[in-house]
Amino acid sequence: MHEMSIAMAVVGQVEEAARAGAASAVRRVELQVGELAGVVPDSLAFCFELACAGTVLEGAELVTRSVTASARCADCAGAWAVGMPPDLCCPVCGRATEVELLTGRELRILNVTWEDAPAADSCREPISEEA
Amino acid sequence: MCRVVDLQQAVLAKNDGAARALRAELASRGTTVVNLLSSPGSGKTALLERELSLARERGVPVAALTADLATENDARRLARSGVPVKQVLTDGLCHLEAPMLGRHLDGWLPEGTRLLFVENVGNLVCPASYDLGEALRVVLASVTEGEDKPLKYPTAFGLAQLVVVTKTDIAEAVEFDEAAFRANVQRVNPGVEVLLTSVRADQGVGLLLDRALAVGSGTRAHAPVMAHQRHEGDHHGHGHGHEHGPGHTHDHDHDHDHDDHDHHGQDHGPGHGRPDPAVAQTR
Numbered sequence: 073m074h075e076m077s078i079a080m081a082v083v084g085q086v087e088e089a090a091r092a093g094a095a096s097a098v099r100r101v102e103l104q105v106g107e108l109a110g111v112v113p114d115s116l117a118f119c120f121e122l123a124c125a126g127t128v129l130e131g132a133e134l135v136t137r138s139v140t141a142s143a144r145c146a147d148c149a150g151a152w153a154v155g156m157p158p159d160l161c162c163p164v165c166g167r168a169t170e171v172e173l174l175t176g177r178e179l180r181i182l183n184v185t186w187e188d189a190p191a192a193d194s195c196r197e198p199i200s201e202e203a
Numbered sequence: 204m205c206r207v208v209d210l211q212q213a214v215l216a217k218n219d220g221a222a223r224a225l226r227a228e229l230a231s232r233g234t235t236v237v238n239l240l241s242s243p244g245s246g247k248t249a250l251l252e253r254e255l256s257l258a259r260e261r262g263v264p265v266a267a268l269t270a271d272l273a274t275e276n277d278a279r280r281l282a283r284s285g286v287p288v289k290q291v292l293t294d295g296l297c298h299l300e301a302p303m304l305g306r307h308l309d310g311w312l313p314e315g316t317r318l319l320f321v322e323n324v325g326n327l328v329c330p331a332s333y334d335l336g337e338a339l340r341v342v343l344a345s346v347t348e349g350e351d352k353p354l355k356y357p358t359a360f361g362l363a364q365l366v367v368v369t370k371t372d373i374a375e376a377v378e379f380d381e382a383a384f385r386a387n388v389q390r391v392n393p394g395v396e397v398l399l400t401s402v403r404a405d406q407g408v409g410l411l412l413d414r415a416l417a418v419g420s421g422t423r424a425h426a427p428v429m430a431h432q433r434h435e436g437d438h439h440g441h442g443h444g445h446e447h448g449p450g451h452t453h454d455h456d457h458d459h460d461h462d463d464h465d466h467h468g469q470d471h472g473p474g475h476g477r478p479d480p481a482v483a484q485t486r
Contacts, residue, residue: 074298074329081214089210099205103214108429110332110358143428157354158361159390160428168393173432179332181210188204 078111078179079119083129086184090128095186098129102185106178107141107156128186141176218333222301225308225336234316235419237411238337240359242352243325245345246369248277249402251320254412255284263416264315268307269322270299277322287313298329301336318415327356339418341411345370346379353387361391361429365414368397372404392427 082101090098101120105111113136120134144151145162147170152163154176161168213219229236241247251267258265266287269277278290291307293299304321312319321337323330342363344352347370353360360366366388374381385397398414400407418424 074332077296077298077300077329078214078332081217085212085214085216086210089208089212093208108358108361110328157357157391158429160361161390161393168389168428171393171428173428175432177429177432179214181212181214183207183209183211185205185207188206 075112075115076119076123079116079123082120082181083123083127085181086129086132087127089184090186093186094189095128096189098132098184098186100133100135100185101129102135102137102182104137104139104178104180104182106139106176108154108158108173108176109179111179113138137182139175139178142174143171143176144174146170146172215332215334218301221305222334222336225301225305226338229308229312229319229336230338232312232314232316234312234319235339235415236319236321236335236337237339237341237415237418238321238323238330238335239341239343240323240327240330240363241325241343241345242327242348245325245343245348246402247322247325247343248280250343250367250369250400250408250411251322252281252284253402253408255281255286255288255320257409258318258412259285261412263317263412264313265318265320265412266313266316267320267322268304270324272296272324281322287311287316293324296324297326298324298333299335300333304335317419318412320415327352327359331356331359331362339364339415339424341365341367343367343369344384346374347377350380350383351387353384353391357391358429360388362427363392363395364424364427365411366392366395366397367407367411368399370401370403371399371406372401392429395425395427 082103086098086101105113105116116136117134124130124132141154141156141158142151143154143160145165145167147167148162148164150162150164151174154160158176160171160173162171226236239247239251248269255265255267266289267281268289268291269281270291270293271277272293272295275290278288282288289307289311291299299321308319321335327342340363342359344366346368368384371379381399388395388397398407398410400410402408
């Protein structure tokens with residue numbers, strides 16, 4: 073169950089970005105999780121909620137975009153969904169010497185939705201809330 | 204005002220960065236790290252104890268770090284080999300992470316260590332996601348665990364650079380189907396070598412040491428298909444071996460686990476650590 077470690081890494085990275093971007097609250101985090109990333113999305117969602125507590129991400133929604141694992145064989149120029157458990161040998165030639173994984177190992181933060189902190193000495197016109 | 208910010212960051216970027224730095228630092232000190240993963244009870248410690256003893260007999264400077272949730276039992280067993288051993292207690296954490304390993308090595312890893320064996324927490328799920336800066340990742344499975352183990356834990360077996368079957372002395376009694384096991388390994392990790400070992404029957408003992416020494420001497424370790432996902436705009440592979448020239452750097456994010464580069468020529472300052480054959484233990 074390393075989803076807690078993963079959740080804490082996500083929260084840590086978003087916290088850093090939010091601090092740098094002077095965000096006051098993070099509302100939503102969109103994550104890309106490949107089939108072969110070794111992460112269980114439900115477990116991650118549970119841990120994410122706990123990891124967000126007491127941070128600028130408190131109450132933030134986690135949106136997980138799963139990515140199907142696929143590979144291609146340079147010899148046969150074919151691509152296939154490797155499935156789960158994955159079959160990484162080419163279904164056409166049966167070999168794997170020229171097989172390349174195209175997708176499936178993703179574990180990325182795609183984007184974050186946050187609220188900007190009101191600027192301290194802004195010269196701009198005040199911007200109305202548009203959450 | 205609410206706004207959407209494109210972060211595009213690999214979640215494990217920090218661990219992967221720490222692993223790359225550790226790999227480079229240890230390479231500059233002449234140390235090769237071997238990361239051992241398996242289920243609890245697969246015989247990691249028994250095999251490792253034999254390999255460490257063998258290394259000592261052959262005069263190869265090796266060390267071992269073993270991670271468990273609790274107890275120092277494994278370190279005591281490994282220390283019987285007479286090589287420097289350190290027990291890390293993870294206090295419940297199911298895996299090791301690269302920065303954690305780096306901290307434990309700091310001030311402990313004896314100078315001149317050629318091979319450092321890291322016995323990861325017994326678990327085939329979580330440790331698979333964390334690069335520890337190893338040059339060789341080994342996954343072990345005992346014959347009692349079933350031929351379909353590689354299919355049940357595809358990430359662990361899919362990222363292995365060497366697969367070791369243990370306890371082959373009881374293979375017949377438990378009706379271990381070697382051909383089926385090999386086929387399942389090849390399905391998730393085509394081309395990876397599978398070694399058969401039995402500490403009790405003295406089968407295959409020393410092979411792990413040989414393979415680790417070979418990688419330490421520059422032999423390219425197996426590059427699993429799963430470890431090298433194509434990146435957009437990526438026109439070259441990321442091998443486990445040393446295929447990049449000195450100074451080759453990547454400043455973009457990598458979201459795959461294994462990303463081994465050649466770091467020769469990088470100076471990471473004077474080494475630290477002194478030989479201490481006694482069992483060290485740290486939380």
